[in-house]
Amino acid sequence: MSSGKKIFLWVTYYVIAFVVSMALVSIPDWFGAEGGVLTTEGQRIDNLFWGMVILSVAILSVILATMTFALIHFRAGPRDTGDGKYMHGNNAMELGWIVVPTIIVLALSWISYEVLVDNDQVLAEGAGERHDRGGVLEVDVIGFQYGWEFAYPEVGVATLTNYVIPVDEPVVYNVTARKYGMDPDGGVRPDVIHSFWVPASRIKQDGVPGYWSARSWTAERTGTFDIVCAELCGALHYQMLGEVCVVERGVYDAWLVELGEATTDSDTAGSVSYPCSPEGEEQTLAVRSYQNDDELLGIFTEEQGLLLESTLEASMPAAKKDTSA
Ligand SMILES: [Cu+2]
Numbered sequence: 001m002s003s004g005k006k007i008f009l010w011v012t013y014y015v016i017a018f019v020v021s022m023a024l025v026s027i028p029d030w031f032g033a034e035g036g037v038l039t040t041e042g043q044r045i046d047n048l049f050w051g052m053v054i055l056s057v058a059i060l061s062v063i064l065a066t067m068t069f070a071l072i073h074f075r076a077g078p079r080d081t082g083d084g085k086y087m088h089g090n091n092a093m094e095l096g097w098i099v100v101p102t103i104i105v106l107a108l109s110w111i112s113y114e115v116l117v118d119n120d121q122v123l124a125e126g127a128g129e130r131h132d133r134g135g136v137l138e139v140d141v142i143g144f145q146y147g148w149e150f151a152y153p154e155v156g157v158a159t160l161t162n163y164v165i166p167v168d169e170p171v172v173y174n175v176t177a178r179k180y181g182m183d184p185d186g187g188v189r190p191d192v193i194h195s196f197w198v199p200a201s202r203i204k205q206d207g208v209p210g211y212w213s214a215r216s217w218t219a220e221r222t223g224t225f226d227i228v229c230a231e232l233c234g235a236l237h238y239q240m241l242g243e244v245c246v247v248e249r250g251v252y253d254a255w256l257v258e259l260g261e262a263t264t265d266s267d268t269a270g271s272v273s274y275p276c277s278p279e280g281e282e283q284t285l286a287v288r289s290y291q292n293d294d295e296l297l298g299i300f301t302e303e304q305g306l307l308l309e310s311t312l313e314a315s316m317p318a319a320k321k322d323t324s325a
Pocket residue numbers: 143144193194195229230231232233237240
């Protein structure tokens with residue numbers, strides 16, 4: 001067979017392998033429904049993901065095409081019992097399969113790094129302390145067993161389960177988790193790590209009790225999008241569902257005014273209208289006052305928290321004894 005024909009056949013196998021593999025990887029719904037990516041930052045992540053998928057398929061196709069070519073054209077005849085050609089070492093090939101993958105992996109690392117830097121641009125520019133990030137809208141996200149609170153420091157009020165943001169504007173999320181929670185029997189126990197995730201945003205951030213982490217993203221269209229907890233955090237982890245409601249700036253401004261007037265007393269829970277209520281239904285969101293860091297710890301004040309901390313410490317050895325018995 002002429003080398004021209006060999007190359008033609010190999011390229012044919014390559015094209016078939018590439019087209020079939022691309023068709024197969026396009027079948028799964030990689031990111032869930034909800035009409036595709038929601039955020040500017042998420043679009044970068046999707047582009048990176050698909051770039052990596054296409055590159056992987058391109059490399060896989062080299063293997064598939066070479067394997068197919070070898071199976072068909074180098075197969076032994078029925079009476080061929082001889083040995084294959086003896087080879088020992090091939091410097092060019094060995095150098096090739098070290099250098100080429102190294103370049104690919106380094107290039108992918110660099111591109112991924114660039115995407116992460118771009119996605120944290122708002123945080124980098126508005127650096128500074130929590131609640132003072134260069135005038136960017138901030139929402140404090142507090143996970144607990146089992147739900148989410150979304151606090152608007154601007155007006156000192158937090159909503160439960162669902163929250164509202166304006167479209168086309170960066171929002172900084174300060175994420176944490178409560179330190180303590182209430183048991184169904186009225187007792188007190190420490191809370192755990194949760195993970196704030198709006199799948200359509202593609203951005204995920206752990207909420208660690210007593211520690212603040214920040215992420216930022218910009219929603220590019222209005223509507224409602226699921227919130228889930230992405231860290232297995234206990235028996236009712238699956239119930240940590242909510243909704244982010246993305247609205248026009250005017251709607252958001254009016255809602256924020258209403259939110260600010262919903263409650264002022266930290267002991268009083270109130271409610272506020274929900275701009276993303278389904279057609280013909282007037283839903284409300286539960287809210288509570290959010291005045292200072294003591295309240296960030298959850299349903300307890302700092303004083304109670306310290307008291308509880310010592311109570312919990314005192315009860316630890318007993319609890320250990322219980323489990324070993
Ligand atoms: Cu959780």
